[in-house]
Structure formats: structure tokens, C-alpha cells
Amino acid sequence: MAAVLTWTALLAGAAGCTTGGPESLGRVFGKPPAPEDVVRVAPADGAKDVRPGTRLRVRVAGGRLESVRVVRAEDAQDTPVPGRLSPDGRSWRPDDDRLALAAKYTVDAVAVDDDGHRAARHTTFTTYVPDERFIGYVTPENRSVVGTGMIVSLSFSRTVTDRAAVERAVRVSADPPVEIRPHWFGGDRLDFRPHHYWRPGTRVTVDLRLRDVQGAPGVYGLQYKTFSFTVGRSQVSLVDAAAHTMRVRRDGELLATVPITAGAPESTTYNGKMVVMEMLDVTRMNSRTVGFGGEYDIPDVPHAMRLTDSGTFLHGNYWSVPDPFGRTNVSHGCVGLKDVKGGSSGTPAGWFFDRSLVGDVVEVVNSEDRTVSPSNGLGGWNMSWADWTADSALK
Structure with a gap:
């Protein structure tokens, strides 16, 4: 049985995408210069x-x-x-x-x-793709080890109008075998997933046979490539925005309960299942890049894990005073875990980061917001199997 750990409010902390306005940030950092x-x-x-x-x-x-x-x-x-x-x-x-x-x-x-x-x-x-050609940028990367929620996603460099031809040229298979079905998001993105989360230990192979396939009038594919990835252990974390906690389950067993802060009432966090898309030891977060005004510009956010294309992260936070973790929601839409400046493995944020993989699932419940769009990041798990399979170009 995995030990059950409960994080208590041990450290001064932070909120997901910021907590205070520009004046409070100025007192902590001084006014940070623009990235450029x-x-x-x-x-x-x-x-x-x-x-x-x-x-x-x-x-x-x-x-x-x-x-x-x-x-x-x-x-x-x-x-x-x-x-x-x-x-x-x-x-x-x-x-x-x-x-x-x-x-x-x-x-x-x-x-x-x-x-x-x-x-x-x-x-x-x-970089430039030669005229009359298209390629697919693929997630995840070749030979990677990923979490149980990974969705195979192809983003095309040109809009595909002959979806059936392209779909026939892409094959996704698994060992042990499982049914895997495609779903189109517009004409430039094709995702694949099974009915349920991948079983740990599954090896997934993606065959791209796009070379010379006509994806649109006069536009032909360039790639002839096989790549694969392996599904590691199962880790699914449930963020309860009302209770201000995150319950981390590894292979079905409760691993830890971590205090969090989610989006404040005026900038709530999406509900729904989200998948870790990338992990950054440190990154800059600027409110203007996600549709806000000049509320924040933090140059060194530690332990940042992207959950959506639109800018939702689960990340470490060291600047919120007083401590909101496990008590109140004060962020601009992200999920914040207690951390220290520069990051530390001894904090809740560092502990979670060190035990996470790209492809892990983070599900948010009890937030006063809508469910995240299936096309916003790897959000396809928020669709029913019937809705997912209905959009194949091959009937």
C-alpha cells in the first residue's frame, strides 16, 4: 500500500497564475523588464x-x-x-x-x-516547408515514456481537405492491442486515443505514411516515418477547487493529498480532464500572453507543467502572502502549489514535479467554470467515446 501523505501549510506560498495585482508584484520583485x-x-x-x-x-x-x-x-x-x-x-x-x-x-x-x-x-x-508539401508535427516525441492519459496528436503544417486520404495514411497501434480511434479538430489537427486511459506498460507505435499522399489539391505529404512511445505508470490527480486540495493517485492507490490554490472567482480554473503537455523547471509567465492586462509578469515561475494551449498551468508558487494553499483560491486560472524561489524538491510543488510525467492526467472538479474544450491542449478525454469516434473521415 502506498503511504498516504498530507501536505500541510508549511511554507509561504503562491497562487497558480498570480495572486496580487501589479502593485503587490512590484513590492516582491520590483518591476520586471519585458522579456524582449x-x-x-x-x-x-x-x-x-x-x-x-x-x-x-x-x-x-x-x-x-x-x-x-x-x-x-x-x-x-x-x-x-x-x-x-x-x-x-x-x-x-x-x-x-x-x-x-x-x-x-x-x-x-x-x-x-x-x-x-x-x-x-x-x-x-x-521553418519553411517547401511549396506543395505538408508535414505533421507529432506529440509525443519518439521513444518517450509518458503518462496514462497521453493522446497522440498530429498538427499539420497545411490545412487538410482530403481527410480520408490522410487518415488512411496514419496508423496507430498498441501492444497489448486495444482499439484506437481518430478525431479531427478542424482541418489541421488529427488526434488518436483509446476508449479508456492507456494501460501501464503499453507500447504505442505510430506509422506515418504521408509521403506523396494528397492532403489538399496539389499539396502532398512529405513524411514516411515510424515512431513509438511507452506508457509508464498510471498517475491521475484530482484537483478539488472547492476543497483546495489535490489527491494524487498512483496505479489507483492514494499517494498524497496536496493543498492547492485554484482560480479566484473572477478568473476561475477550467473543470475537466487535462493532460500534462510539457514540463519546465522554470519559465516566465506574463498576463498579456494569455489575454489579461498587466496584472503580472513573473520571470522565474518554478516547476511549471502546462495543461492547456490557452495557458493553464499547474506550477510552483513562492510569492503569495498570506498563504492561500488549502484555504482559498487566488490565482488567475492556474493551479498553484507551495514552492520557494528557485524551486525545491522539498516543497509540495517540487515533490509533485519530480513524480510526474508528460501525459499524466490532472482533473479539476468543483470549479465555477465550464469544462475545458477538448481541443484546448490534449483535452479529448472530456468527450464521450461516441462523440470521439463520430468524427472519423473513414466511415
Whole structure:
């Protein structure tokens, strides 16, 4: 039997996406500079169709770069991009200036100023796909170990109009066997899932046979690729926004009960099943990037786990005073766990982060909000099996 741990309010804490307004944040940090004034990344965040001659550069206006990690994703395979810092630590460049075609680049950079303050930047861009071709960006990555809630998701570089042809060219299988069915979200995204969460130990194989498949008039696929991933243990965490707790279950057994803070009444947290999409040791959170005003800009949020495309995270928090964990909801929509500045494995947030996988399920109940949209992140578990299977292009 797994031991049942109950976290109590041991540390001063934080709220998911912020707690106070700009004045309270200013008292904690001073006014943080804008991301582009601290860590400058070219090509720009979110840039698409970046041409091969464009150069990738990371720079800081002051201080120095502490770390830079760049990853190139092609055909569901992530490859680190080697590079080097300048002697003064103010810039980074790749060893090879040529950008790959039809690839997605992810840049994670951490800078430190002369006073020891750290700031993080997370950016992505995609490179040019030659005319008359399309590819599918695949989640999860090849050879990964994922949680029981992982959904196979293909995001296409061009809108697909012949869905049946593309669907026939993608095969998702499992060992041990289980029925896996597709669902289209518009013309540029195709997801696959089984009826219920994956069984731990399942090996899932995805065959992309898209090369020369016509996805739209005059537009043909580029990939002929097989990749696979393995489902690790089952971990499902139930966040009760009314009780301010998160019950973590591993393989069906209660592992821990953790105090949390969820979205405040004016910015509630989505209800429903969400899947961990990415895990970041530290990241920057700016309210303007998720549709708010200038309520917050936190440069070093620790233990951040993305749950939706729209910006819902479960993350560590060190700035909320007084301590709201297990007591009240004060965030801007995220789920916050107690943490310390810089993050620590000894906090509830660090404990949970260290025991989590991409693909784990976090379900929120009893929030005064609607259920998260199935297309917002990997939210397909919020659809009935009948609704999920009804959208296949192959009848």
C-alpha cells in the first residue's frame, strides 16, 4: 500500500497564475523588464515559415546567459542543437547556421544579471516547408515514456481537405492491442486515443505514411516515418477547487493529498480532464500572453507543467502572502502549489514535479467554470467515446 501523505501549510506560498495585482508584484520583485528586454531570441517567438538563410541567435542586453537549450523537432524526433556562448556570455549561436526545413525549433534560455536575478525565456518557431508539401508535427516525441492519459496528436503544417486520404495514411497501434480511434479538430489537427486511459506498460507505435499522399489539391505529404512511445505508470490527480486540495493517485492507490490554490472567482480554473503537455523547471509567465492586462509578469515561475494551449498551468508558487494553499483560491486560472524561489524538491510543488510525467492526467472538479474544450491542449478525454469516434473521415 502506498503511504498516504498530507501536505500541510508549511511554507509561504503562491497562487497558480498570480495572486496580487501589479502593485503587490512590484513590492516582491520590483518591476520586471519585458522579456524582449532581457533575453532576445531571433527568429521571433511564434514565427512561421522561417527561411533557411535566417540565423538563429540568442542575446542579452545586460548580464549574461546562464544556459541556452535549443531543440529541433522533425518527424516526432527531438534533436538537441549544439551551439556555443560568446566569451562574454552575452550571446549564443548554433555551431551550424543552417536551419532545417520543415522543423520546429524550441529555445529555452536563462539569463542572470549582475545582482544574481534570473530570468527565463521559452520561444518556438517553425521553418519553411517547401511549396506543395505538408508535414505533421507529432506529440509525443519518439521513444518517450509518458503518462496514462497521453493522446497522440498530429498538427499539420497545411490545412487538410482530403481527410480520408490522410487518415488512411496514419496508423496507430498498441501492444497489448486495444482499439484506437481518430478525431479531427478542424482541418489541421488529427488526434488518436483509446476508449479508456492507456494501460501501464503499453507500447504505442505510430506509422506515418504521408509521403506523396494528397492532403489538399496539389499539396502532398512529405513524411514516411515510424515512431513509438511507452506508457509508464498510471498517475491521475484530482484537483478539488472547492476543497483546495489535490489527491494524487498512483496505479489507483492514494499517494498524497496536496493543498492547492485554484482560480479566484473572477478568473476561475477550467473543470475537466487535462493532460500534462510539457514540463519546465522554470519559465516566465506574463498576463498579456494569455489575454489579461498587466496584472503580472513573473520571470522565474518554478516547476511549471502546462495543461492547456490557452495557458493553464499547474506550477510552483513562492510569492503569495498570506498563504492561500488549502484555504482559498487566488490565482488567475492556474493551479498553484507551495514552492520557494528557485524551486525545491522539498516543497509540495517540487515533490509533485519530480513524480510526474508528460501525459499524466490532472482533473479539476468543483470549479465555477465550464469544462475545458477538448481541443484546448490534449483535452479529448472530456468527450464521450461516441462523440470521439463520430468524427472519423473513414466511415
